[in-house]
Amino acid sequence: MPTIKVPSPLRSYTNGQAEVLVQGATVAAAMDDFIAIYPSLQPHLFNGKGELRPFVNLFLNSQDVRHLQGLETPLAEDDRLMIVPSIAGGLEQVDHAALRTNQAFIIALSLLAFILNQPWLAAFVAGMMILGTILRVPAFGFMYWRIFRPLGWIAPEVLKDNPEPHRFAQGFGATVLAVGVAVLLAGANGLGWGLVWLVIGLAALNLLVGFCAGCAVYYWLSRLKAPGFVQAPPEDTFPGMRPKAKA
Amino acid sequence: MNLEISTEVLRQIHRHGEAAYPEEGAGLLLGSDSGLACTVQAILDLPNTREDQARRTRYLLSAEDYLRGEAEADRLGLEVLGVFHSHPDHPNRPSEFDREWAWPNYSYIITSVWSGRAIESRAWRLTDDRQQFVEEPIAVRDLESNS
Numbered sequence: 001m002p003t004i005k006v007p008s009p010l011r012s013y014t015n016g017q018a019e020v021l022v023q024g025a026t027v028a029a030a031m032d033d034f035i036a037i038y039p040s041l042q043p044h045l046f047n048g049k050g051e052l053r054p055f056v057n058l059f060l061n062s063q064d065v066r067h068l069q070g071l072e073t074p075l076a077e078d079d080r081l082m083i084v085p086s087i088a089g090g091l092e093q094v095d096h097a098a099l100r101t102n103q104a105f106i107i108a109l110s111l112l113a114f115i116l117n118q119p120w121l122a123a124f125v126a127g128m129m130i131l132g133t134i135l136r137v138p139a140f141g142f143m144y145w146r147i148f149r150p151l152g153w154i155a156p157e158v159l160k161d162n163p164e165p166h167r168f169a170q171g172f173g174a175t176v177l178a179v180g181v182a183v184l185l186a187g188a189n190g191l192g193w194g195l196v197w198l199v200i201g202l203a204a205l206n207l208l209v210g211f212c213a214g215c216a217v218y219y220w221l222s223r224l225k226a227p228g229f230v231q232a233p234p235e236d237t238f239p240g241m242r243p244k245a246k247a
Numbered sequence: 248m249n250l251e252i253s254t255e256v257l258r259q260i261h262r263h264g265e266a267a268y269p270e271e272g273a274g275l276l277l278g279s280d281s282g283l284a285c286t287v288q289a290i291l292d293l294p295n296t297r298e299d300q301a302r303r304t305r306y307l308l309s310a311e312d313y314l315r316g317e318a319e320a321d322r323l324g325l326e327v328l329g330v331f332h333s334h335p336d337h338p339n340r341p342s343e344f345d346r347e348w349a350w351p352n353y354s355y356i357i358t359s360v361w362s363g364r365a366i367e368s369r370a371w372r373l374t375d376d377r378q379q380f381v382e383e384p385i386a387v388r389d390l391e392s393n394s
Contacts, residue, residue, distance in 0.1 A: 008317075008327060008352075009350040009351055009352040009353050010350075010351070012351070012352050040375070043377050044350070044351055044377070055348050055350070057310040084310040084313055084314060085310070085313050085350055086307065086308060086309050086310045086313060087307070087308040087312075087330050087350070088306060088307040088344075088348045089305070089306060089330070089342070089344060089345035089348050089349070089355070090271050090332065090334075090345065093337075
């Protein structure tokens, strides 16, 4: 029979047992049997949908089963399946003052590019946004962190929010703007400036109304279980809208 | 259950939070559990494996780190009692995210670090139904420290 090795924080649910013999030809079957023996472990290992919680790792002979065949990984009679915690926590917060500063700069510089008919300025904004996306920061957030906040010109607005959708939204905007610049350079001025205006419009919608279209797309992809899109909207918040709860 | 900790180990936790500021610092609490009280005797500093900007608001200790922590605890003849982490510029109450990711039977010490200075630590423990954290009183004593 395969053995399940129980980590110390869970041993109060297994009568102190550090190792438990279970039946099952796959990891899933072994875990089912394990839960059948000690039902009070269920909420700590699996979520409401019956999926393994993200901080629960199963190692089969020192290999993470996520890198094998997941829960369908076959088990031999003398296999040892070790439950290993990963530990995470922290604040769920985003400083919306930094995001708004970023949106204001994107809008102002893109408008200036249009008014002066300077595609290179739009290219600069797109480049900054791409750089910001790679570095996982708002492109012009440094103006807030380095200048406006220390001087007290803009007050922090830290809300209970996920940073990932905002990063995605910036990457999305950067892509549209970069395509716009490429189209401008190819000579199609109408379409090119149209795409620049789309970015201006979406950034303004976010700045003035508090609706982040890119975040809405992120949450929509998350609902469709697209890989990498793991966050759900903050509580009581319409997907894409600025959350109300302060962190 | 009470969580006993020496002045020196608590100071190490505070220094850890200050050094990590403005990011979150985290590590494991090692010590012994008498059944009546848990005594933290050492801390184990582990790298925060969250990427870049996310380190300001999240911490993650991987499964490999945890195994390393358990091995180190074994070597010292101690147990992993829980986790400590800092909340930069925020109160030392657990967040929703802390609760969602918490393990039962572990003590979670949270230190608020304001403008780079560690102010105060509080300890929390997840309830069996995972619905909430309850505060665990910290008793600061001048115990022998193993670190």
